[in-house]
Amino acid sequence: MLKINQLHKSYPIGDSSLHVLKGIDLDVESGEMVAIMGSSGSGKSTLLNIIGMLDEADSGDYILDDVPIKNLNEKKAAIYRNKFLGFIFQSFNLINYKNALENVALPLYYQGLKRKERQEKGKFHLKKVGLLDWAHHLPSELSGGQKQRVAIARALAANPKLLLADEPTGALDTTTSYEIMEFLQQLNDEGKTILIVTHEEDIAEMCKRVVRLRDGIIMEDKKVNQVRASQYV
Amino acid sequence: MIKFLFDRDTWQEVIDSMSKNKLRTIITMVGVWWGILLLIGLLGSARGIENSFNRSFSDFATNSVFIFGQRTSKPFKGFQEGRAVRLKLSDAERIKENIEGVEFVVPRNQRSGFVVRKALSGSYGVAGDYPLLDVVQKKKLIKSQGRFINQTDIDNNRKVAVISEDIYKQLFEKDEDPFGELIRINDINFKVVGVFETTPFGGPQTDIHIPFSTFQQIYNQGDNIGWMMITGEREYDIKQLEEDIKLSLRNMHKIHPADKRAFGSFNLGELFKSVESFLTGMQFLTWFVGIATLIAGVFAIGNILLITVKERTKEIGVRRALGATPFEIKRQIVVEAVFLTMIAGLMGIISGGWILILIDKTLGQGDDATFVNASVSIGVVFIALLILVILGTLIGLIPAFKATSIKPIEALREE
Numbered sequence: 152m153l154k155i156n157q158l159h160k161s162y163p164i165g166d167s168s169l170h171v172l173k174g175i176d177l178d179v180e181s182g183e184m185v186a187i188m189g190s191s192g193s194g195k196s197t198l199l200n201i202i203g204m205l206d207e208a209d210s211g212d213y214i215l216d217d218v219p220i221k222n223l224n225e226k227k228a229a230i231y232r233n234k235f236l237g238f239i240f241q242s243f244n245l246i247n248y249k250n251a252l253e254n255v256a257l258p259l260y261y262q263g264l265k266r267k268e269r270q271e272k273g274k275f276h277l278k279k280v281g282l283l284d285w286a287h288h289l290p291s292e293l294s295g296g297q298k299q300r301v302a303i304a305r306a307l308a309a310n311p312k313l314l315l316a317d318e319p320t321g322a323l324d325t326t327t328s329y330e331i332m333e334f335l336q337q338l339n340d341e342g343k344t345i346l347i348v349t350h351e352e353d354i355a356e357m358c359k360r361v362v363r364l365r366d367g368i369i370m371e372d373k374k375v376n377q378v379r380a381s382q383y384v
Numbered sequence: 385m386i387k388f389l390f391d392r393d394t395w396q397e398v399i400d401s402m403s404k405n406k407l408r409t410i411i412t413m414v415g416v417w418w419g420i421l422l423l424i425g426l427l428g429s430a431r432g433i434e435n436s437f438n439r440s441f442s443d444f445a446t447n448s449v450f451i452f453g454q455r456t457s458k459p460f461k462g463f464q465e466g467r468a469v470r471l472k473l474s475d476a477e478r479i480k481e482n483i484e485g486v487e488f489v490v491p492r493n494q495r496s497g498f499v500v501r502k503a504l505s506g507s508y509g510v511a512g513d514y515p516l517l518d519v520v521q522k523k524k525l526i527k528s529q530g531r532f533i534n535q536t537d538i539d540n541n542r543k544v545a546v547i548s549e550d551i552y553k554q555l556f557e558k559d560e561d562p563f564g565e566l567i568r569i570n571d572i573n574f575k576v577v578g579v580f581e582t583t584p585f586g587g588p589q590t591d592i593h594i595p596f597s598t599f600q601q602i603y604n605q606g607d608n609i610g611w612m613m614i615t616g617e618r619e620y621d622i623k624q625l626e627e628d629i630k631l632s633l634r635n636m637h638k639i640h641p642a643d644k645r646a647f648g649s650f651n652l653g654e655l656f657k658s659v660e661s662f663l664t665g666m667q668f669l670t671w672f673v674g675i676a677t678l679i680a681g682v683f684a685i686g687n688i689l690l691i692t693v694k695e696r697t698k699e700i701g702v703r704r705a706l707g708a709t710p711f712e713i714k715r716q717i718v719v720e721a722v723f724l725t726m727i728a729g730l731m732g733i734i735s736g737g738w739i740l741i742l743i744d745k746t747l748g749q750g751d752d753a754t755f756v757n758a759s760v761s762i763g764v765v766f767i768a769l770l771i772l773v774i775l776g777t778l779i780g781l782i783p784a785f786k787a788t789s790i791k792p793i794e795a796l797r798e799e
Contacts (some may be wrong), residue, residue, distance in 0.1 A: 205705060205793040225788070226709045233707020244702045245794065248404035260393060263709040309707065 152344060153179040153202070154188045158211035160197055162375055171197045172208070173367035184194040184377070186355035187348045189364035196317065198364070203236055203315050204228045216312050233261055237306030237322065241318035243298040245290040251301045252277060252286040258309040259321065276304040280334065296327035303334065307343075314345040326383075332357045333380035353378075356384070388715065397716060398723050401696075408688050413728035415684030419461030420732025421739065422672030423768055428740040430670045432748060432755030434663050439756050446656040447487075447618060448520065449626045450635070451649045452611035454507040458640035469646050471638055473607045477635065485620030490516050491609040493599050494590060500568040501555040507552060508591035510569055512599020516540065520615050523580040526552075530563060532765055537595040543576040546593040551580045569594070572602060591707055616797065622653030678771065682725060686779035689721055693783040701795025702788050714784035721780025722773055735763055 160172040171194045179185055189195040200206035201213065213220045215235055223231065236242075237258075245254045255275035264272070277283045280300040282293075289317060290298055299319060316335070320328035330340055332354060339345050339359075347358060355361050356378045363371040388394055402409045476491040490513075497510035514736035517523075518532040525531070526549055537544055545567060549554075556562050566573045574594060599605065616625045630647050633639075639646045693700070700713055740758050748755045 196519050203705070205796070206791070226711065229704060229707050229709040229712075232705060237703045244698065244705075246699055246702060248400055257703070258706040261703075261709075261712065266393060300748070305706070 152181045152216050153177070154214040155202075156212040156214075157199065158198075159192075159209045160201065160206070160214065161209060171367055172201075175211070175364075175369060177362065177366075177369070179344065181344055182339070182342050183360060184336070184358045185347070185360045185362060186358035187346065187362050187364060188350060188352075190350065192366075193364040195348050195364050196369045198344065199315055202313075203238060203264050203348065226257060229261075233258060233309055235312045237311035237314045239299070239306050239314065239316035239319045241301050241321035243290070243295075243302045243322070245298055245301060245305075247290050248323055250287045250289050251282060251293065254290070254301055255291070255304045255308050258305060262309060265281045272308060273304075274291075276307050277301070279307070280304045294327075295323050296330055299327075299331050300322065300334065303331070303338075304359075307338070312344065314343055314374075316345065316347045318349055319347060320349070320351065328354065329380045329383045336377070336380055367377050387721075394716075394719060398720050401716075401720060401726070405692055405695075408692050409724065411671070412685045412688045412724055413731070415681035415688075416678070416725050416728035417732040417735070419678035419681030420729050420768060420772070421736045422677045424733060424736025424765070425739045425743075426666075426670040426674050427760045427764060428736070428758040429743060429755060430663075431760065432743065432758030433666070433741075435756035435758075436754055437659060437663060442734045447622050448613060448615040449622055449629075449651045449653060450611055450613050451626070451629060451647055451648055454645055454648045456643055457638050457645040458643045460640035461638050462645070463638065469639065471609045471612060471633075473609055475633060475636060476609065476612050479612075479614065479632065481536055483625070483632060484504050485617050485625050486519050486629070487615045487617050488516060488613075490514060490613040491522055491596070492517070492613060493596065493603070493605055493608070493610045495603060495610075497569040497592065499551070499555070499592070501565070504553050505554050506551070506554055510592045510594060511590040511598075512596040512603075512605075513593045514588075514596050517593070517613070520613060523578075526579045526581050530580075532578055532580075533593055533595050536598045541601055542595055543572065543574045543598055543599045544577045546578040546580060547576055548591045548708065549579060551591050570602075591658075616653070622651060626651055633776045658666065675771070678768070679775065681728075682772070682775040682779050685721060685724060685728075685776065686782050689717065689724075689780065689783040690786060693717065695785045696761070697787070697795045698791060701790075704792040704794065710788035713788050714781070717784040717787055718777055718780035721783070722776040725772045725776030725779075726769070729769055732767070736760075 155175055155177040158172050158175040159170075161168045161170040163169075175194075175198060187195045187198060201208050202215075204223060207223070217233075218231070218235075220231065244321050246257070249257070252270070252273045255276055256269040257273055259269040274283060274286065277286055280303055282297060282300055282304070285293060285297060286300075290301070293301065303319075314335075319335070320331055323331065328351075332375065335345055335347070336357060345358075347354065349355055356375060358375065359377050360374050361371070362369055451471070453471045456465050456467045456469060459465045471491075473491055476489045480486055480489045493512040494509055495714075496507055499506055499508050499510075507662055513533055515532060515534050515538070523546070530546070532546055533544065536542070547562070547567070552562055555567060556565070556770065562576045562579055565576050567576060568574075569592065614625070614629060616622045624650055624725065630649070631641060633647055634641055634643060637646070740760070743755050744759045747753060748758055
């Protein structure tokens with residue numbers, strides 16, 4: 152469902168440029184749960200941003216669900232993001248003046264859904280992450296784990312083909328991290344394709360496949376025996 | 385777009401983002417509110433002052449000129465220079481008949497008189513007048529039963545007097561009924577038939593009016609008149625009329641046509657024109673200051689929105705990651721800007737109205753009020769509002785473009 156071919160990306164720094172991605176090849180099938188690992192500066196966030204259409208590659212092909220992602224203008228990128236992708240961020244990125252339900256329903260607003268429909272879908276996904284009782288709480292009234300679960304519900308709301316998580320457990324303690332991972336594993340069991348960027352080994356082991364990046368190239372790409380997070384919780 | 389404007393969600397978004405940033409919302413609105421308040425307040429006060437001027441002048445024919453004889457300054461047709469020029473009653477009639485554009489000619493005589501009533505006395509100006517004066521220079525009678533000099537007074541050389549409010553106050557007891565009472569002017573008794581109000585504007589004032597014919601007879605004036613007051617038809621230029629009249633007067637009195645000093649004049653129309661241009665200037669100034677303040681206010685809005693866009697960079701990044709198109713983001717920010725300016729503007733209009741009411745209540749009452757009916761027309765209000773909306777949109781575009789010029793990835797990185 153995701154095909155990447157010879158992807159290059161460099162950032163200009165002053166007069167010179169920093170070559171961050173030096174020819175990445177990556178295929179992800181539907182239903183996979185992939186961890187992208189690497190130390191800081193390895194290019195993993197850049198890769199995720201390109202996959203997330205938040206950034207554009209200099210050269211190379213990127214095909215998502217048989218749609219070549221190329222020469223996107225901002226409007227098209229926005230529509231694709233809304234249609235194909237769900238984002239989960241390290242710092243949750245909830246809108247702090249909107250309550251949990253409104254946050255979850257936000258992508259649906261940009262899909263142009265009616266208010267009632269948004270409310271229903273939003274509630275459905277909040278229930279899925281077990282926070283229906285917190286629907287009318289502001290993010291500031293939620294714990295870190297709860298915030299991330301609201302963010303996951305928001306990422307799911309638009310029913311995306313691919314979930315992109317950028318260090319989803321980076322701001323959480325171990326127990327909460329495993330709770331979140333357990334939930335992501337459940338989603339994967341239900342058939343969602345998930346890409347997780349992380350630098351924590353234990354998180355990576357909870358995926359089905361680990362891709363290791365170093366200095367802009369893929370060092371290692373292997374299937375792993377998934378460690379179920381539920382055994383820690 | 386219309387659907388967007390009537391969508392509840394649109395406004396939910398606007399209200400949300402405004403109520404979240406209460407401080408910036410308030411600061412922003414104060415800027416525009418103050419601008420509109422000043423504009424309305426200034427325009428209303430200017431109108432009030434203008435009305436006040438107009439009311440003072442309304443009792444008076446503004447298109448008028450006073451002409452009186454002086455001494456010649458050029459020898460002509462055997463006459464030496466320095467000859468005294470006396471206007472005659474017949475001059476008045478001939479001017480009325482011969483000069484085009486003359487509406488009224490009111491001949492008048494005046495001298496000072498020593499006035500005595502009981503134990504009180506004083507020296508005042510006494511004028512011999514025709515009833516026509518009341519038409520040209522409307523006398524506001526204070527006691528309703530009083531009257532001005534009428535034709536019967538003239539025909540019968542009656543010894544009646546119309547006195548000014550000041551004289552009434554000086555010669556009579558408080559609340560005393562002046563009608564039918566006698567006052568002695570230069571040892572001749574006159575019956576008081578009217579008391580008129582003194583106005584601050586309107587040219588030369590006289591203290592006591594007596595019938596023209598009585599004046600003629602008592603002071604042995606013959607056909608001489610002291611001066612005449614001439615009003616022109618509305619569409620005639622009073623300055624030109626003055627020149628025409630003077631020229632024909634010189635002709636009638638055998639005076640050199642270029643003798644500028646033979647007749648003196650006081651042109652009230654010219655004076656009034658300068659007052660009018662002063663009022664126009666004041667209005668222009670008002671608009672200028674008001675609109676400048678308004679623009680400053682709108683820029684304040686733009687400034688604050690720009691700062692908050694910077695603050696909201698991350699939120700905008702998140703929204704874009706969730707699928708908001710740049711257009712949707714821009715639209716949101718512009719709607720916010722317009723909404724803010726509109727609400728602040730409406731509040732400014734309302735409180736500006738209150739200020740005008742306050743001005744009217746405190747300074748706008750009574751006959752000699754500085755501000756008469758201080759107000760702004762609804763048209764002006766709408767224009768101000770329209771300007772606000774346009775400026776609000778334009779100023780909203782700046783932060784809107786700023787917000788979408790940042791790539792979503794950079795916006796998300798912002799901490």
